[in-house]
Amino acid sequence: MQVTLIFFIVxxxxxxxxxxxxxxxxxxxxxxxxxxxxVVEKFFPxxxxxxxxxxxxxxxxxxxxxxxxxxxAILTVPLALLAAQNVTTFKPLYYVTRTFLNxxxxxxxLVLAVIFVGLFGIGLFPGILALIIFSLGILxxxxxxxxxxxxxxxxxxxxxxxxxxxxxxxYALIPQVLPQYTSLVxxxxxxxxxxSVVLGLVGAGGIGLILNQQLGFYNxxxxxxxxxxxxxxxxxxxxxxxKIREALL
Amino acid sequence: xxxxxxxxKPKNSVFKKVRIIGITIxxxxxxxxxxxxxxxxxxRAIERAANNFSRVIPRLFSPxxxxxxxxxxxxxxTVLIAFAGSLMAAVIAVPxxxxxxxxxxxxxxxxxxxKWILSAVRAxxxxxxxxxxxxxxxxxxxxxxxxxxxxxxxxLGKMFSEIIESIDMNVVEAMEASGANKxxxxxxxxxxxxxxxFISYAIYRFEVDIRASSILGIVGAGGIGTMIIFASSxxxxxxxxxxxxxxxxxxxxxxxVSAKIRRKIV
Numbered sequence: 212m213q214v215t216l217i218f219f220i221v222x223x224x225x226x227x228x229x230x231x232x233x234x235x236x237x238x239x240x241x242x243x244x245x246x247x248x249x250v251v252e253k254f255f256p257x258x259x260x261x262x263x264x265x266x267x268x269x270x271x272x273x274x275x276x277x278x279x280x281x282x283x284a285i286l287t288v289p290l291a292l293l294a295a296q297n298v299t300t301f302k303p304l305y306y307v308t309r310t311f312l313n314x315x316x317x318x319x320x321l322v323l324a325v326i327f328v329g330l331f332g333i334g335l336f337p338g339i340l341a342l343i344i345f346s347l348g349i350l351x352x353x354x355x356x357x358x359x360x361x362x363x364x365x366x367x368x369x370x371x372x373x374x375x376x377x378x379x380x381x382y383a384l385i386p387q388v389l390p391q392y393t394s395l396v397x398x399x400x401x402x403x404x405x406x407s408v409v410l411g412l413v414g415a416g417g418i419g420l421i422l423n424q425q426l427g428f429y430n431x432x433x434x435x436x437x438x439x440x441x442x443x444x445x446x447x448x449x450x451x452x453x454k455i456r457e458a459l460l
Numbered sequence: 461x462x463x464x465x466x467x468x469k470p471k472n473s474v475f476k477k478v479r480i481i482g483i484t485i486x487x488x489x490x491x492x493x494x495x496x497x498x499x500x501x502x503x504r505a506i507e508r509a510a511n512n513f514s515r516v517i518p519r520l521f522s523p524x525x526x527x528x529x530x531x532x533x534x535x536x537x538t539v540l541i542a543f544a545g546s547l548m549a550a551v552i553a554v555p556x557x558x559x560x561x562x563x564x565x566x567x568x569x570x571x572x573x574x575k576w577i578l579s580a581v582r583a584x585x586x587x588x589x590x591x592x593x594x595x596x597x598x599x600x601x602x603x604x605x606x607x608x609x610x611x612x613x614x615x616l617g618k619m620f621s622e623i624i625e626s627i628d629m630n631v632v633e634a635m636e637a638s639g640a641n642k643x644x645x646x647x648x649x650x651x652x653x654x655x656x657x658f659i660s661y662a663i664y665r666f667e668v669d670i671r672a673s674s675i676l677g678i679v680g681a682g683g684i685g686t687m688i689i690f691a692s693s694x695x696x697x698x699x700x701x702x703x704x705x706x707x708x709x710x711x712x713x714x715x716x717v718s719a720k721i722r723r724k725i726v
Contacts (some may be wrong), residue, residue, distance in 0.1 A: 277493060314712075322675060322703075326520070332505060336500045
């Protein structure tokens, strides 16, 4: 009974969503899908000649992600410690950090990029800044959870046998956290690669800018080539990163 | 008296040492390459920031309440896009997940093909898919629904297939042994094991999709992103403040509710 009710509510909301989102569509469902095939044709064949021209911005995109991930990985350490319940025993500080991180995570990366472009003008810098803030939210949360799940016994044992604070952290905490930390940083790097390829759409540097221009000129074969290049780069980097992460854990 | 000694330290093999050194060199090379060739125009960025700071930051924190109605409508559209898209994805992902799960189709080839399809779909960022669909079906919310649906299918399919691979196969074997046909095994042996986790992941994906659909409007695919791009090109940072507030509130509420529901299900 309850399940049926939930099912009908979900279905009803779904139908409502579908009709709402199709409101402004011209020509209805069938018209749109006839259009799809005509448009898809325009995208093919992709123009392979642009590869040499778009390689530079693509490399720039990857470098944005590398820099942003590195800086976020450094900045995340104090934040993650503050957001871990077993390290930060002062409750108000813990809650403030948690809330701050939760709010940070709700803001989409592109919105951050739009704001930073407004602040710093177009270019790589606002893009990198947006990526740093965006990945900080995710990374600090994941790492603080890792810190919370460490085995506290080695720490206590070291303290009992006379280790000072730094020795305890260096020999008991870091070895437990390091593999997960590296793995999570790589995971966020993957996310950043995907995010950085689109930042250019709002003027924050990288390959997205070129993609936006080509679409603006209705130059679909060039746009398709850029999309294929993005696809290949994302797949290759994800593959490498997954392999490294598997080796770590 | 017996003499105790510590067990010998595990020796680091030469191979391991070489690998560590190799990785270190690669990482250093990567950083040198990155920082040597990246070109950030510091002077311009700092100058612009000095000029713009007072025009942007204080206004972001003083939201324009007169836009609340429009923002609320756009936010509703965003939620509807996310809901329609993720539900569609949750349905499409199920057959693909069965195809990709190694213990279901009974062949490595089928599961490899399934996994390849899923990871190929996953590689496209949502917004790139939205660009394609905007060109295909026009600049409207339905393009956003399609982008979310396809984007989520890749991720959900992967999660679902991992769930299917981790089920208890003894139940299936027992049913096979007692003469159940394929359909009966599916309905009584497999589905009860996977349904709660499927639903939990689908709800989680809805959370993610709310965030994703709030930016699709930047490329014309409906939702609040359309307002974001207008507010930024009009330098209307007060309105941007309202939009940001709306996103933060709606995402927080949906995260909270969905976390509650998921904890109840699993």
